[in-house]
Amino acid sequence: MNKIMYLEFERCIGCRACQAACRECGDHDAKERNYVEYVDFTESRQTFPMLCMQCKDPACARVCPANAIQITEEGVVLSAMEEKCIGCRNCTFGCPFGIPKFDFEKNKMYKCDMCYDRTREGISPMCASVCPSDAIRFIDFDEMQELRRRRTQMNLIEGKKPQEGNKWDYVPEFFGVYTDSNQ
Amino acid sequence: MSQFLVKEGVKNQIRKGEKLVATHCCYCGMQCGMHIRVNEKTNKVVGVEPRYDWVLTKGKMCPKGVTAYQTIDHPDRIKRPLIKKNGQFVESSWEEALDLIERKYKEIQGEYGRDAIGVYGGVSMTNEKCYLVGKYARVALGTRYIDYNGRYCMSSAAGGFNKTLGMDRGSTLPWTELEHSDCFFMAGSNTAECHPTSIQWFWKAKDKGAKIIVADPRETPTARVADVHLDLLPGTDSALANGIMHLLIKHDYVDTEYVNERCNNFEELKEMTARFTPEYTAKLTGIAVEKIVKAAHIFGKSPRSVVMFARGAEQQTKGVDNVSLYTSMALLRGQIGKFASGVATLTGQGNGQGGREHGQKADALPGYRKITNPKDREYIAGVWGIEPEEMPQEGVSAYEMFNLMEAKTIRGLHVICSNPVVSSPNINYVQKALEGLDFLVVNDFFLSETAELADVVLPTATWAEDEGTTTNTEGRVIRIRKVVDPIGESKPDWEIMQLIAERMGKGKFFPYKEPREIFDELRIASKGGKADYYGVTYEKIDAQDGVFWPAPAEDHMGTPSVFKDKFATEDGKANLAVCDWREPGEIPNTGYPLWLTTGRVVFHYLTGNQTRRVGFLMDQCPEPFVEIHPELASQYQIQNGERVKISTPRGEMTAPARITKAIRKDTLFVPYHWGKEQSINQLTSPALDPFSRMPEFKVCAVKLEKLTK
Numbered sequence: 001m002n003k004i005m006y007l008e009f010e011r012c013i014g015c016r017a018c019q020a021a022c023r024e025c026g027d028h029d030a031k032e033r034n035y036v037e038y039v040d041f042t043e044s045r046q047t048f049p050m051l052c053m054q055c056k057d058p059a060c061a062r063v064c065p066a067n068a069i070q071i072t073e074e075g076v077v078l079s080a081m082e083e084k085c086i087g088c089r090n091c092t093f094g095c096p097f098g099i100p101k102f103d104f105e106k107n108k109m110y111k112c113d114m115c116y117d118r119t120r121e122g123i124s125p126m127c128a129s130v131c132p133s134d135a136i137r138f139i140d141f142d143e144m145q146e147l148r149r150r151r152t153q154m155n156l157i158e159g160k161k162p163q164e165g166n167k168w169d170y171v172p173e174f175f176g177v178y179t180d181s182n183q
Numbered sequence: 184m185s186q187f188l189v190k191e192g193v194k195n196q197i198r199k200g201e202k203l204v205a206t207h208c209c210y211c212g213m214q215c216g217m218h219i220r221v222n223e224k225t226n227k228v229v230g231v232e233p234r235y236d237w238v239l240t241k242g243k244m245c246p247k248g249v250t251a252y253q254t255i256d257h258p259d260r261i262k263r264p265l266i267k268k269n270g271q272f273v274e275s276s277w278e279e280a281l282d283l284i285e286r287k288y289k290e291i292q293g294e295y296g297r298d299a300i301g302v303y304g305g306v307s308m309t310n311e312k313c314y315l316v317g318k319y320a321r322v323a324l325g326t327r328y329i330d331y332n333g334r335y336c337m338s339s340a341a342g343g344f345n346k347t348l349g350m351d352r353g354s355t356l357p358w359t360e361l362e363h364s365d366c367f368f369m370a371g372s373n374t375a376e377c378h379p380t381s382i383q384w385f386w387k388a389k390d391k392g393a394k395i396i397v398a399d400p401r402e403t404p405t406a407r408v409a410d411v412h413l414d415l416l417p418g419t420d421s422a423l424a425n426g427i428m429h430l431l432i433k434h435d436y437v438d439t440e441y442v443n444e445r446c447n448n449f450e451e452l453k454e455m456t457a458r459f460t461p462e463y464t465a466k467l468t469g470i471a472v473e474k475i476v477k478a479a480h481i482f483g484k485s486p487r488s489v490v491m492f493a494r495g496a497e498q499q500t501k502g503v504d505n506v507s508l509y510t511s512m513a514l515l516r517g518q519i520g521k522f523a524s525g526v527a528t529l530t531g532q533g534n535g536q537g538g539r540e541h542g543q544k545a546d547a548l549p550g551y552r553k554i555t556n557p558k559d560r561e562y563i564a565g566v567w568g569i570e571p572e573e574m575p576q577e578g579v580s581a582y583e584m585f586n587l588m589e590a591k592t593i594r595g596l597h598v599i600c601s602n603p604v605v606s607s608p609n610i611n612y613v614q615k616a617l618e619g620l621d622f623l624v625v626n627d628f629f630l631s632e633t634a635e636l637a638d639v640v641l642p643t644a645t646w647a648e649d650e651g652t653t654t655n656t657e658g659r660v661i662r663i664r665k666v667v668d669p670i671g672e673s674k675p676d677w678e679i680m681q682l683i684a685e686r687m688g689k690g691k692f693f694p695y696k697e698p699r700e701i702f703d704e705l706r707i708a709s710k711g712g713k714a715d716y717y718g719v720t721y722e723k724i725d726a727q728d729g730v731f732w733p734a735p736a737e738d739h740m741g742t743p744s745v746f747k748d749k750f751a752t753e754d755g756k757a758n759l760a761v762c763d764w765r766e767p768g769e770i771p772n773t774g775y776p777l778w779l780t781t782g783r784v785v786f787h788y789l790t791g792n793q794t795r796r797v798g799f800l801m802d803q804c805p806e807p808f809v810e811i812h813p814e815l816a817s818q819y820q821i822q823n824g825e826r827v828k829i830s831t832p833r834g835e836m837t838a839p840a841r842i843t844k845a846i847r848k849d850t851l852f853v854p855y856h857w858g859k860e861q862s863i864n865q866l867t868s869p870a871l872d873p874f875s876r877m878p879e880f881k882v883c884a885v886k887l888e889k890l891t892k
Contacts, residue, residue, distance in 0.1 A: 013375040013382060013404040015785040020249035020799050024230050026198060042813060042823075045404045045845050123196050124242075129233040132243040132379035134386055150390070 011135040014047035018127035033112040052112035063094035080109040193236040206664040208248040209646035212530025212656035215240040245379035261642040262671025285686035287622040297325040301593040304331035305600030306538025309651025311701040317542030323684035327575035331543040332601040334581035339497035340528035342875035343506025349752030355525035357743040362387035363523035366485030371495020375404035376785040402845035418767035418882035419468040424508035426464025429456040436483030438517025448759040487524040498880040507760030520746035530656035537654030540714035545578035550712020580876030585616040595622040602631040605790035605858040608867040608878040631792040632858035644669035659729035767882040768870025778850040779885035791856035810852040828888040834865030
């Protein structure tokens with residue numbers, strides 16, 4: 001699987017279709033595993049999606065005393081195995097991003113598995129499939145790199161001038177030609 | 184049953200023992216493509232799967248679309264006809280319900296005349312059904328009083344387009360072209376929440392450098408991404424459009440050749456807009472002068488631009504003026520009829536486009552024909568097999584029908600696919616009008632607030648239980664597929680109308696065995712009209728991913744872009760709008776010092792009769808709320824989440840406050856998806872646009888009060 005989950009936070013429109021769709025994935029037991037949060041509702045409507053990043057060396061799996069969290073050969077960090085999970089919730093405390101959820105009725109942890117039964121066939125996960133705003137995409141590595149180069153190019157076209165606070169968002173000054181136009 | 188259809192070469196997840204049926208969503212005008220998952224053994228709907236190959240939406244869906252399938256096999260579905268006996272609904276047989284309807288209809292019509300029964304339609308159903316509602320009213324019941332919920336939705340857009348362009352197709356261009364546009368001017372549209380899957384096209388364009396200008400009193404998720412957000416006062420769109428056109432003329436952004444060749448009234452428009460200097464416009468609209476100037480320059484400089492608007496601009500007493508003026512902005516720039524540019528209204532209801540074309544409106548006959556035009560009457564009477572003299576005359580608009588119920592002119596009503604006691608303005612009045620009826624029949628698949636008032640509720644099939652076509656926001660006719668058989672004893676609306684027609688002795692005019700036969704009749708009925716469907720066939724829709732009307736001949740491929748060479752007016756030229764600024768029907772005063780505007784949230788659809796029954800959507804947005812700017816909230820000493828009271832002379836409600844800077848300081852916003860004491864339409868104003876008869880949902884004066892303990 002050399003596809004990438006590519007998130008563009010600023011594109012999120014807060015519709016939560018990703019969460020509704022997460023519930024629809026085959027093994028997801030009608031429970032969503034992703035998050036959409038307001039940055040600050042009083043200030044603006046800006047929301048952002050949050051998914052498991054499938055860490056290389058996941059804290060959730062490392063702190064699991066029962067070895068219940070498996071990592072697939074493609075690197076997908078799965079939900080706790082039902083027969084092994086002892087319901088200690090270590091994983092939910094261990095994850096630095098607050099991703100794993102806990103089912104208090106079934107006494108086990110569940111989390112994003114990148115819709116493993118879809119993605120291993122090369123089919124886009126549910127959240128990325130439905131995201132109407134392209135805030136979540138499931139794309140090739142090369143496509144992602146192209147998108148990133150393109151963002152930089154767009155900044156040049158739009159004639160934005162880097163400020164002290166955001167200069168790292170832009171290419172160095174010796175590289176591009178900036179215009180002062182406001183349009 | 185529909186044939187199992189998944190496109191070749193498109194990878195979808197198909198689980199063992201399941202099949203996918205390709206169809207479209209039941210909700211808004213985007214009509215997103217989707218697959219419904221069906222268990223082959225039990226033949227039950229089990230879920231949804233994206234339809235990546237659908238050309239307009241590419242598998243994307245909003246949360247309503249994702250959960251739409253959950254309404255099909257829902258425990259709240261009405262499965263047998265309900266008859267109200269001693270104030271309680273009792274399940275009955277179709278026979279008994281139809282007997283009662285026949286007896287009551289004949290009784291009322293016998294005593295008070297044919298027009299004493301009215302029909303109130305809707306456009307969240309297929310073209311076949313919408314067409315048949317018009318025929319049912321005029322042929323089966325012989326009544327002049329028919330109108331539909333599109334009056335509250337698309338009538339101003341229709342009025343404005345007809346006035347300026349001579350024809351009302353919601354979008355003059357196919358939306359797959361939007362990615363090539365350079366500028367979008369969106370007025371009164373929160374497209375990110377109301378048509379979420381459209382956003383992908385704006386992003387594609389933005390990635391190529393396109394600019395977005397949004398006019399909205401709120402900083403909606405759409406306005407948030409705009410290059411310029413024109414935060415206008417509710418009800419001031421016509422001043423804004425005049426002001427922008429003033430600047431387009433002043434700075435020489437007018438496409439003179441196009442205007443001279445293809446438009447009337449330029450000199451008059453020039454004279455009218457002369458007064459609308461940025462300063463004067465700013466005074467009327469409450470927008471800063473710089474923003475107006477900036478927007479005009481961006482719009483004026485863009486080689487390809489699309490002007491778009493939605494209910495924010497249309498649901499006003501100046502709805503038609505607003506649409507005409509915004510359309511004129513596009514005309515001044517010479518944009519209509521060209522690649523990746525033009526003008527579009529964002530259709531709110533699933534079949535808001537198709538449903539308004541084929542005679543569900545008080546003054547309309549199929550194919551945008553006019554019931555007042557003798558030739559049109561004659562043609563349609565011929566198609567229907569009746570005498571032209573038998574064709575009833577023009578009726579009245581939706582809201583005015585309630586006036587007639589109060590006056591006892593209309594004594595019985597058949598509501599099909601609508602929930603007017605939630606969707607109408609001033610619903611306390613509307614509810615009384617409906618309660619005063621002698622006899623009310625409602626077709627629905629859930630017991631809506633309107634159905635609760637009915638004497639007979641007839642259980643209908645959902646969108647997934649019947650075949651048919653709809654016309655999406657672009658003007659593209661698409662196929663809706665039957666996924667499963669209707670649940671319980673429910674029947675599709677066309678069958679119900681057919682059964683009642685038989686009881687009224689008009690069965691021979693309704694000989695249909697399947698929706699395709701109705702569609703074939705519609706094709707002939709619309710032939711030669713402006714909305715010409717003659718060349719649209721089910722096969723062609725499948726073969727070419729939908730057919731854009733007009734398609735006037737059998738071998739015609741359809742017309743993705745309209746007005747390429749000439750407009751549909753009599754002289755072929757567009758009429759630029761010359762409209763002065765008028766005040767809204769109601770403006771803030773000492774008793775009611777603030778503005779009130781209403782709208783949608785992304786989680787609910789229209790009156791919420793469907794979406795309020797879906798768990799996920801209710802979890803996200805369980806009740807209405809009042810959006811208040813923190814500055815205003817602090818003056819009223821209101822905290823976030825606190826319940827507040829809002830009122831107008833027509834009604835009052837309480838709801839929790841949501842404090843946000845994303846709204847004007849002088850305006851309150853409340854979403855309208857709830858009924859009864861939770862309905863903001865208790866407060867809204869029934870002032871009507873003089874031309875389209877659209878009520879002014881979006882503007883009224885309101886009082887805000889802190890609740891004392």
